Amino acid sequence: MNEEASFGLRAASLTDPASLIELEATEGxxxxxxxxxxxxxxxxxxxxRAETTVVLERGRPTDSVSIVGLDGxxxxxxxxxxxxxxxxxxxxxxxxxxxxxxxxxxNLPSIFAKYPRFAxxxxxxxxxRVLLTGSDAVxxxxxxxxxxxxxxxxxxxxxxxTGMKSRDDQLVAWASFDEIxxxxxxxxxxxxxxxxxxxxxxxxxxxxxxxxxxxxxAALAREVNDQTVKFYRAYRLLPLIARYYAKAxxxxxxxxxxxxxxxxxxxxxxxxxxxxxxxxxxxxxPHPEEKIETALPEATLFAADTRIPSATPAAAxxxxxxxxxxxxxxxxxxxxxxxxxxQFDEAHSRQSPGMRSLWGLVAESRGVRxxxxxxxxxTPELYRSLLPSGLVxxxxxxxxSTMLMKWPDRIVDEISPHVLMAETFGIALRFWxxxxxxxxxxxxxxxxxxxxxxxxxxxxxxxxELKRIGCPIDSALFEQLxxxxxxxxxxxxxxxxxxxxxxxxxxxxxxxxSMGSRRSGFEGLRxxxxxxxxxxxxxxxxxxxxxxxxDEIGEAARHHAEAIAEKGKPPTPKQFAKHALxxxxxxxxxxxxxxxxxxxxxxxxxPVRVAFMPADRLVFAKSVFxxxxxxxxxxQSLVSNQDDRRAQAEEQDRQNKLGWLAEESLRFVQLHEALxxxxxxxxxxxxxxxxxxxxxxxxxxxxxxxYASVVEATLGAVTRAxxxxxxxxxxxxxxxxxPTPPAGTQFAPQPSGDDQPERTSEPRHWLRRFxxx
Amino acid sequence: xxxxxRRFGEIPGITxxxxxxxRGRKLPGRDAVPEIHVFxxxxxxxxTLWWPARGGGGSASPAxxxxxxxxxxxxxxALLKNCHEGLELPGEPSDYHFLIQGSANALWARRRExxxxxxxxxxxxxxxxxxxxxxxxxxxxxxxxxxxxYSVAAFSLLINLYEREGSLREALDVAERASRYGQxxxxxxxxxxxxxxxxxxxxx
Numbered sequence: 001m002n003e004e005a006s007f008g009l010r011a012a013s014l015t016d017p018a019s020l021i022e023l024e025a026t027e028g029x030x031x032x033x034x035x036x037x038x039x040x041x042x043x044x045x046x047x048x049r050a051e052t053t054v055v056l057e058r059g060r061p062t063d064s065v066s067i068v069g070l071d072g073x074x075x076x077x078x079x080x081x082x083x084x085x086x087x088x089x090x091x092x093x094x095x096x097x098x099x100x101x102x103x104x105x106x107n108l109p110s111i112f113a114k115y116p117r118f119a120x121x122x123x124x125x126x127x128x129r130v131l132l133t134g135s136d137a138v139x140x141x142x143x144x145x146x147x148x149x150x151x152x153x154x155x156x157x158x159x160x161x162t163g164m165k166s167r168d169d170q171l172v173a174w175a176s177f178d179e180i181x182x183x184x185x186x187x188x189x190x191x192x193x194x195x196x197x198x199x200x201x202x203x204x205x206x207x208x209x210x211x212x213x214x215x216x217x218a219a220l221a222r223e224v225n226d227q228t229v230k231f232y233r234a235y236r237l238l239p240l241i242a243r244y245y246a247k248a249x250x251x252x253x254x255x256x257x258x259x260x261x262x263x264x265x266x267x268x269x270x271x272x273x274x275x276x277x278x279x280x281x282x283x284x285x286p287h288p289e290e291k292i293e294t295a296l297p298e299a300t301l302f303a304a305d306t307r308i309p310s311a312t313p314a315a316a317x318x319x320x321x322x323x324x325x326x327x328x329x330x331x332x333x334x335x336x337x338x339x340x341x342x343q344f345d346e347a348h349s350r351q352s353p354g355m356r357s358l359w360g361l362v363a364e365s366r367g368v369r370x371x372x373x374x375x376x377x378x379t380p381e382l383y384r385s386l387l388p389s390g391l392v393x394x395x396x397x398x399x400x401s402t403m404l405m406k407w408p409d410r411i412v413d414e415i416s417p418h419v420l421m422a423e424t425f426g427i428a429l430r431f432w433x434x435x436x437x438x439x440x441x442x443x444x445x446x447x448x449x450x451x452x453x454x455x456x457x458x459x460x461x462x463x464x465e466l467k468r469i470g471c472p473i474d475s476a477l478f479e480q481l482x483x484x485x486x487x488x489x490x491x492x493x494x495x496x497x498x499x500x501x502x503x504x505x506x507x508x509x510x511x512x513x514s515m516g517s518r519r520s521g522f523e524g525l526r527x528x529x530x531x532x533x534x535x536x537x538x539x540x541x542x543x544x545x546x547x548x549x550x551d552e553i554g555e556a557a558r559h560h561a562e563a564i565a566e567k568g569k570p571p572t573p574k575q576f577a578k579h580a581l582x583x584x585x586x587x588x589x590x591x592x593x594x595x596x597x598x599x600x601x602x603x604x605x606x607p608v609r610v611a612f613m614p615a616d617r618l619v620f621a622k623s624v625f626x627x628x629x630x631x632x633x634x635x636q637s638l639v640s641n642q643d644d645r646r647a648q649a650e651e652q653d654r655q656n657k658l659g660w661l662a663e664e665s666l667r668f669v670q671l672h673e674a675l676x677x678x679x680x681x682x683x684x685x686x687x688x689x690x691x692x693x694x695x696x697x698x699x700x701x702x703x704x705x706x707y708a709s710v711v712e713a714t715l716g717a718v719t720r721a722x723x724x725x726x727x728x729x730x731x732x733x734x735x736x737x738x739p740t741p742p743a744g745t746q747f748a749p750q751p752s753g754d755d756q757p758e759r760t761s762e763p764r765h766w767l768r769r770f771x772x773x
Numbered sequence: 774x775x776x777x778x779r780r781f782g783e784i785p786g787i788t789x790x791x792x793x794x795x796r797g798r799k800l801p802g803r804d805a806v807p808e809i810h811v812f813x814x815x816x817x818x819x820x821t822l823w824w825p826a827r828g829g830g831g832s833a834s835p836a837x838x839x840x841x842x843x844x845x846x847x848x849x850x851a852l853l854k855n856c857h858e859g860l861e862l863p864g865e866p867s868d869y870h871f872l873i874q875g876s877a878n879a880l881w882a883r884r885r886e887x888x889x890x891x892x893x894x895x896x897x898x899x900x901x902x903x904x905x906x907x908x909x910x911x912x913x914x915x916x917x918x919x920x921x922x923y924s925v926a927a928f929s930l931l932i933n934l935y936e937r938e939g940s941l942r943e944a945l946d947v948a949e950r951a952s953r954y955g956q957x958x959x960x961x962x963x964x965x966x967x968x969x970x971x972x973x974x975x976x977x
Binding site for chain 1: 884885888889891892916933934936937938939940941942943966967968969970971972973974975
């Protein structure tokens with residue numbers, strides 16, 4: 001300890017924020033916070049004076065927020081103090097990846113001014129789910145939201161929480177509010193009196209209650225000023241100072257011992273995330289063992305080096321062989337994605353009226369369907385008949401295994417390898433498939449999910465992402481499609497079908513239904529799309545696919561390095577699995593150790609490959625369905641009486657539930673592989689199961705036992721009947737040898753006759769198709 | 774017996790004033806008059822309405838046609854206008870109910886982007902409740918267990934709207950009206966408990 005007590009030590013003896021502000025002033029410390037105090041005052045005062053302060057933009061998958069009303073100088077302060085890279089550079093690596101921000105709470109006064117009767121509800125609607133990457137979000141998360149949560153607590157207590165809290169809980173909440181208004185020296189006793197517990201709130205009518213809330217808001221706007229904001233800062237700093245000295249020996253404490261989650265936000269909010277700045281403020285020196293990471297090591301991914309694997313220098317912690325194996329795994333997947341693209345492109349380029357639609361060429365949904373498989377225009381697993389068999393097999397080999405987030409020590413069977421492959425390909429495939437299908441359905445009917453004019457809007461998220469990664473779609477595509485659309489023929493009714501049914505003796509019902517429309521001229525749209533798709537592919541496909549794996553693997557590497565920077569040690573495989581999931585499953589067949597090698601880290605996991613999922617998923621699920629008591633059920637459209645109607649509805653409901661259970665049997669098997677034992681109901685998801693379990697037994701546990709035994713028995717029967725035996729093995733240690741033909745070799749196309757217009761064998765009645773039967 | 778009205782405002786027990794922009798306007802279908810068709814089914818006399826229209830007609834009234842459209846892309850002012858115009862057209866009580874309910878649901882779904890229409894949603898829900906109280910058959914059906922009522926969104930929307938503002942008495946008033954139609958009993962009980970909790974503060 002210093003001979004004279006440090007500033008911090010003297011501050012630690014204070015309990016009143018005003019005293020701390022006074023001490024700072026006399027000790028020349030106040031200047032350290034001048035910028036932050038100014039910024040926070042601007043934000044808080046603007047909000048409390050009923051101006052919109054935070055703007056929320058809804059987005060997918062996350063929203064974005066921005067603080068408005070700041071001038072250039074305040075923006076510069078905001079970025080300098082709160083931008084994540086700068087906080088990282090000062091050693092703050094503790095940020096949660098995503099946070100929920102109550103932006104409506106900060107805007108509550110302004111919402112109240114506009115819509116007083118519905119204000120608290122509207123404010124609670126306004127919540128943002130954001131990635132904590134922008135400086136605005138960090139300021140809100142670290143400072144502004146905690147302030148408003150506490151300051152506006154009465155609006156919760158007399159809003160949606162009215163009558164919800166016990167007396168004791170209410171008193172605790174009111175004490176928290178009293179604590180902050182006392183700390184901030186806000187004099188609002190009169191305005192708050194009626195809202196308090198026991199203050200006579202129940203005697204006020206709705207109008208009077210609303211007026212009371214408005215009086216409190218007016219008082220806050222009146223009372224809060226620049227000095228209040230300094231008091232709030234001191235109110236937040238006092239617990240940090242107290243904790244520091246509670247953990248310190250001779251005035252020295254390690255950051256990790258001091259910082260709890262709330263105090264991390266305080267460090268971020270008032271010291272720019274800088275531990276050393278806090279120590280300067282306190283007048284202390286760093287702990288001799290303190291280590292602060294101010295930058296992450298540059299992630300060097302194996303394939304950044306184009307030399308052959310054996311020549312690749314081993315990164316720390318992983319052998320050159322491991323790195324080479326991992327790199328080959330990515331390379332063969334990239335090669336297969338290219339091969340798929342060639343087939344995809346050709347199939348779309350030769351698509352013509354009269355052929356079946358290509359909806360189904362790109363697998364979209366995991367699992368199998370027991371019942372309705374979609375409308376007539378959708379062909380499940382169309383890729384099986386349109387792609388060369390060798391390519392289908394290669395996709396199933398490369399994407400046939402996966403890691404489940406909770407069990408990174410096991411590599412299990414992927415339920416839908418073709419879906420995983422499509423996910424790996426990513427947004428470019430989704431976009432080009434979507435554009436081509438829209439053109440098809442606009443022309444060939446029966447309906448399209450968007451129209452040509454709406455395409456750019458419909459795909460705006462994908463277009464923005466493709467632009468961000470440097471593989472933009474030429475906007476001329478949409479202009480040319482709109483032009484080509486003007487040359488389409490007029491809409492013609494696609495099919496008009498008439499049905500007549502006798503519903504009672506001598507009483508018939510005739511129904512006439514028009515099933516969508518078509519327009520001639522598809523080839524014009526197709527050729528525009530083909531030209532653009534090929535131009536895009538020639539220019540960007542290689543770099544697009546490279547960015548796919550670089551981004552995903554690089555993101556995993558970044559999370560790994562951040563975890564080390566924050567905690568001083570690598571994450572456990574389970575902790576890492578959450579961030580590694582996409583890269584492991586898209587590029588390494590579910591093998592976490594290969595990802596470790598790719599990012600130059602010693603593998604903390606030695607996953608075991610476990611495989612006993614039946615190869616023919618649909619046949620297996622159908623067997624489970626039958627063994628559960630499921631049957632094809634043809635619900636009658638017309639019934640003779642109410643009892644019959646109810647009986648039909650109940651049976652259909654039962655069959656639907658059995659169908660769901662059968663479809664989910666694949667996930668059951670996958671869980672069995674991951675767990676190494678028969679899953680329990682909780683592993684499977686109790687609520688989803690219990691929603692359907694009554695179809696097996698009134699008692700959920702008995703239903704689960706029955707379900708598990710049926711699935712296991714079916715699995716055993718399928719295996720005995722010639723399916724591959726269950727296997728458990730370590731992933732191959734040697735580099736995979738890809739059975740992919742050398743470059744330039746073509747996969748032999750399957751004889752499918754798909755160039756010919758489809759001829760359906762037995763047209764079903766339209767009503768059956770409509771009802772999915 | 775099947776009943777129909779020339780416009781929503783003519784239903785006995787309803788207090789409704791048409792907005793100025795649709796009042797007295799000549800709307801397509803406004804003068805439609807249905808034919809009543811009678812037949813027997815399972816030994817019971819049944820009635821249906823047949824609404825003649827250009828091209829044949831059908832069982833859907835002009836108001837019904839306003840109730841069941843795809844309003845996903847429609848602007849909110851246009852959606853409200855459609856509702857107001859639909860209420861000026863002939864229809865069965867259930868047609869008006871579904872028209873109002875669909876519009877109110879849409880306004881609720883859009884409240885984040887367009888909070889200025891929440892008051893319209895509240896007004897529509899109150900109109901729907903008036904309708905149901907005046908003509909319960911609008912939301913009634915026969916089942917094996919006797920007379921039942923369809924789930925009415927107006928009740929849950931209004932209860933939610935008031936409850937989240939802390940306006941428990943207003944919410945309870947709606948919940949009590951809802952309970953007459955077999956809905957919201959549990960919500961009503963919770964609101965009673967919560968109001969009692971607020972009342973008890975005074976004595977503690």
